[in-house]
Amino acid sequence: MRHLPTRTTHQRRGRVVGALAAGLLCTAGLAAPAAAADPAPAAPAAPRLGNGLALTPPMGFNNWNSTHCRAEFNEKMVEGIADLFIAKGLKDAGYQYVNLDDCWALPQRDAQGKLVPDPVRFPHGIKAVADYVHSKGLKFGVYTSAGIKTCNSAGFPGGLGHEYSDARQFADWGVDYLKYDNCNNLGVDAKLRYTTMRDALKATGRPIVYSLCEWGENKPWEWASGVGNLWRTTGDISDSWGSMLSILKENLPLAPAAGPGHWNDPDMLEVGNGGMTDTEYRSHFSMWSIMAAPLLIGSDLRKATPATYEILANKEVTAVDQDPLGKQGTVLTSAGGRWVVAKEMKDGSRTVALFNETDSPQRIATTAKSLGLPRAAAYTQRDLWQHRTYNTAGTVAATVPAHGTVLLRIAPGHAWAQYPPAVETGLDGGPLVESAKPARVTATVTDLGRTPALSTDTALTGPAGWGIRALSPTSSPALPTGRSLTTTWELTAPAGTPNGAYDLTLTSSYRAPAGGRVTQSLPVQAHVVTPPPAGTSYLSDLPWISAANGWGPVERDTSNGESAAGDGRPITVGGTVYAKGLGAHAASDIAYYTGGGCSTVSAMVGVDDETGGKGTVTFEIWADGHRLASTGVLTNPMPPQPLSANITGAKTVHLVVTDGGDGVDSDHADWGNARVVC
Known part of the structure; x- marks a missing residue:
């Protein structure tokens, strides 16, 4: 953890590095440890790796995100994970590696300088x-650090200084994968x-996938x-x-560096660990797959829900990650948090992720031409989460739920005619409803296919x-290509309904020309x-619509602690x-309902002193989708800065923190005395 090692419960990055460590050694009258035990060749190695490994991104498991150094991390657990790879279909979906992270060794080497497993x-x-894992037809990995100590406190x-003897030990144990960290x-x-x-791994003669974990500090995509x-x-x-989201945005621009045998790694999967919704986990998994990222499961599979296994074992999605062409997806558009990311596939098709960063449903669209596909009368469109195939006349679009991703595979050819038309079911944003006060929303059902959608209904x-009632027609006998059925709905929450999120479902149903009825739900x-009361209120005393945060939850009236609330x-x-x-903590977005009756939001902002001189952030105030104020980049040594915005007439206000362009480490961002005047 490279945040606050004296406070965080994620103890892994409590490191002493660089000049600081060297200085401490010198102060003590000691020299830095020499590599006498393992003299390395003086001449640099060849500039290309060429070991023939990881021709597709590695897929497997690593225990750290779910167990850290707790006692449950042991050989029984690791062998149980290998068993679950078989029993739950993960091996069939492409997962191979069962990897140990930190804490597998004793704190001291033996008299011969060898690593000693914790007995x-x-x-x-x-x-x-390793032998047990291999007996299941799987591969085995271990962890160590490119320093005198690993990252655990x-x-x-x-x-x-021990590279060659350690590599020899790993090879003798049957290791297939080494994660090499960056601490001390x-x-x-x-x-x-x-x-x-x-060079030490190569000298063993054993094929070992080599994973560099130096956190992007030295731009490894340029040399590694x-x-x-x-x-x-x-x-x-x-x-x-x-x-x-922050890590996704850092990794997406690095697509040119990735390819067979050399991959950008945006870190392990969190799918199933409980801090996100299943919709968010599907987005996480979809985006890692379209980025051709390594897929290393970070949840405890012994406790995983059926929904977690459904996400992780989706063969159509893992096939995107494992496509042998080896291209990382590239960003076509990202305006307003509506992302279109496309990946060229070896068979000539394109996979496209329509990813919604925002807190309300959004229509996200592109075209077959924009995806780089040849001109055709129509295309097949495979939905990789619905496991359904449609035809499209060339428009590729969907109304994507908040924080959701629609993952589609588009291909030209004559097979499209056998499939029903692609129909987009959409709603104009996420409704904001005051209890006992009617609110209106508009729903649309649009035929994107080459063939008509017949007998279309919506509900x-x-x-x-x-109270939910339609104020306009809810059915149409036929929707030709590009035509829509539009319905206005009135919603009324009962008086006294508590603030919070409530689930609605928009359903459309239609018949394809070749027969068969298609039903889909959004x-x-x-x-x-509830709008704020008249006068001046502290925002920490008001309910928010939503609060997304980089580490731990947003805290009321305290700094961010990076872990549990409070x-x-x-x-x-x-x-x-x-x-x-x-x-x-960057990246962060806290949304409030102001209902058009407020005039000003203000705060004294800055990086909390607890970061010890670290942290760079930018504070922004947004209203109804428009940025009204920004501090520019602030650093820890700077005094608190005033930030305010005129929000007259705005229905929603967002307090946003970005990472200042250098990653999110130590980015504890405070909105001191945050107030709204109504």
Whole structure:
């Protein structure tokens, strides 16, 4: 963890690196450890890796995100994961590697300088576990760090100065995959550290996939294709929407660096760990797959829900990740948080992710031409989550739920005529409803196919007791290509309905020309809201519509603690303490309902003093989709800055924090004395 190692419960990145570590050693009258035990060749290695491994992104499991160093991380657990790979169809979906992370070794090497497996966790040794994994037709991986210690605060031995003997041990144990971390590295040049281990692995003669985990600090996408098979492009992921989104945005622009045998790695999967919804986890999995990212399961499969297995074992989605052409998807558009990301496939088709970053349903559209497909009368459109195939005349579009992703595979050819037309079912945003006060929304059903949609019907349903009625027609005998059925609906939440999100479902049904009825549903959330009271209110005292945060939840009246709710400290910026406010962590978005009756939002903003001089963020105020104010990049040493915006007439206000362009490490962002005047 490269955030706050003295506070965070994620102890993995509590590191001492570079000049700091070297200085501490010198102060103590000691020299940095020499590599005497493992003399490395003086000449640099060849510039290309060429080990023939990881020709598609590695798929497997790593225990860290779910177990950390807890006692449950042991050989019984690891062998149980291998069993579940078989029993739950994960091996059939492409998963191969069962990998150990930190804490598998004792804190000290033996008298010969060898690594010693923890006899409590692994009483039969590492080789026995590797043999068990191999007996299932799977592969086995381990972890160490390119420093004198690993990243855990307990300080297990790292590989710096022991590369050749460690690599020999790994090979003798039957290791197939090495994750090589970045802690306690004494400031040794990254390329040198990672190249030395590359050469040590090669010297063993055993094929071992080599994963560089230096967090993107030295731009490995520019040099590491000749060193490792994959390299981390970002800091650590956490099990939150904000963290996943921030890492996604860092990794997407690096597509040119990826290809067979050399992959961008935006960190392990959080699917199933509980910090996101299943819709968000499907987005996480979809976007990692279209980015040709390594797919390393980070949840405890012994406790996984059927929904988690349904996501992880979706062969149509893993096939996108594993496409042998090996291209990472590229961004076509991203305006307004409506992302179109396209990936060229070896068979000539295109996979496209329509990804909705926002908190309400959004129509996201592109065309077959924009995807780079040849001109054709029509195309097949395979929905990889619905497992259904349609025809489209060339428009590729969907109304995508909040934080959702529609993943489609588009191909030209004559087969399209046998499939029903693609029909888009859409709603104009997520309804904001004041209890006992009618609100209107508009739904559309649009034929995108080359063939007509016949006998089309639509319906909107919601919670028991809600008033939902159509104010215009809900059916049409036929919708030709490009035509829509538009229906206005009136919603009324019962008096006294508490604030919060409530599920609605918009359903459309139609008949294809070749026969057979098609029904599809769009999940929508209506938010019951209450406008702020007249006068001046602290935002920390008001309910928000939604709050996305990079690490841990947004905190009321304390700083961000990066983990469970309530673990923050007094908000402190530049020595000034604020009793009221909001503690966030980039990337963050806190949304409030103002109902058109407020005039001003204001706060004193800055990076919390607890980060110890670290952190760079930008604070922004948005209203009804428009950015009204921004601080520009702020750093930790800066005093608190005033930020305010005129929000007259706005129905919603968003307090947004971005990472300042350098990643989210230590980006604790405080909205001191955040207030609204109504």
